[in-house]
Amino acid sequence: MSSKDDTTRLNTTALLLWDPNRPESMEASLRIEKELGSMGVEFIKGDTNSTESFTDPLDTDVAIVIGGDGTMIAQARRLVDHDVPMIGVNCGRLGFLAPFSPESLISHAQSVLGDEKTLEQRVLLKVEIHAADGGATRVMRAMNDGLITAGEPFRMIRMSTRIDGQDGPVLFGDGLVIATPTGSTGHNASTGGPIGDPRLDALMVTPIAAQSLAFRPFALHGQSTLEAVLHQVNEGTSLVLDGQIRVPLESGDRITFSRHEKTVAFVACPGRPFWRILHDKLGWAASPGGYGGDLL
Template sequence: MSEAGQGGWRPGGGRHVLLAVHTGRQDITELARSSAARLARAGITVRVLDDEAEALGIEGAEVVPADAEAARGAEIVMVFGGDGTFLRAAELARYSHAALMGVNLGRVGFLAETEPEAVEETLTAIEQCAYSVEKRLAIEVDVLDAAGNVVGGTWALNEVSVEKAQRSRVLDVVISIDSRPLTSFGCDGVLFATPTGSTAYAFSAGGPVVWPDVEALLLVPTNAHALFARPLVTSPDAVLSVAIPPDGNRARVSADGRRALDVPDGGRVDVRRAARPVRIARVHPATFGDRLVAKFGLPVRGFRDARRHDPGHELPPSRNVLARDVVSLSSGTDSGSDGAAREEVRGGTADPDA
């Protein structure tokens, strides 16, 4: 394993898989239990978080605190839930070389690629190390006071939003790119997103959909009072800044909807590419375009060929574009068109250079 010899916490040696589970639903916990039993039969040590252990009741599982050490030495963090559970698991995997592998049990689930009916195939891939790992760009955030001193910081896989703290007032902002002022306007907030997060909050705010293998940073104003307040796509090496005038409204930062910080009066928020990417394990051959079609029910037949005009007629309801009966790739085809910096994983060992 890539963690060996690097001071990572790896009790007992061997292969380890950490489970992150939305325990609020019985069907999810049952699927996690059955998956854990199969992994254990394959000789893989299953870890569970201490705040989920009682609800899961997995006999023989290794119970670990839900902190930065939880994924140390683990090969996979297997996520059972929706994108919210996936983002919580990303916090656990951030400081390790573990790759995230999600089973989508939520409503949309762009981050978790495996649907419940394909769990057995995913478990086989884990047992045989027959998966690839994508390195997804993440972003780091610095919050500075009026004197330019860093007073806080966080990170995000999807997006960071700078929002007005008082709903009744407009937030005045000054936007800068690489320390050069670009524009200013009043708004409800400003989103800074990664390509991975382009289909999340930024998408609903009118931002572009960006393929995950495109390295870029996105800036999307929300409800701006300005003629020029279009979404921007910048270099991944740019530093994006939003300054809050001292006489303006109070602002706060929200990262992935999970971590929040206050911005001091007259302060500034700087956003840049994180030094460490997030690693996501992939098993299935569906491309990112296939996922867009499946998640949004996009029409994939020419409009002149369509004979029906009711919503959802493009694909029979029993078929899913993510399933192999719709998406067929030859054995020699590289399925990594949507994967950022894919790397093959063999023998349970991933590239240690995150």
């Protein structure tokens, strides 16, 4: 006889991704596997340290990713071509993209692993690098952001931009951030850019220490394309994607940023909407002294 009532058993296969080098990740994976396994969930296990692509088709209903924000971002790039919804279980420092704890995932398993789950489609960034020497165009993608950074020896760099084929602002400064709504709480927010609801179809563009006070952060429609051409660079000038992938840049290189045709589906955590997570995780606009009550 089954240990669970057949009416509550889950006919679900989950890809369980965890880091075997981190004890807390291993502990969480063992607990999730035990508790959800007793509810009828079958598991395929994977290592979050792997950079290998998953086989296609990937025979799973959902991916449970154990880790922090960096882990979620890296696994999103691996999973995007397989159209597998992702559940983030936080074992990192902030866990902004991983709203579940092992306890909340287990307690909400019937809804988030069943037919009642709510999916949030997250925009990805498509980045094309056209080398000045006429070499092959590199096409890459990012979950959070693309950052053109001045790099060593940290002199200001100069680049011109075009938006949908029209002349845009010229930057003389330390760099430029192009972020998805999901990534708007990262480098973009730290450099003064706007925070966007992750469901938006938009891209945020924020200069880093621009010499001109007239170059302010702005948002592009998701169907727009921004092109940046580098005119003056440093030895260390580079493009950084999601804080994880670095590509050296040279004068004359042209980089285009646009919305990727693919999206990544995140499973929403019940009772944890984006603005609540923003407040709880980042202490968004908290009152001085940690006062958390009503002001009136």
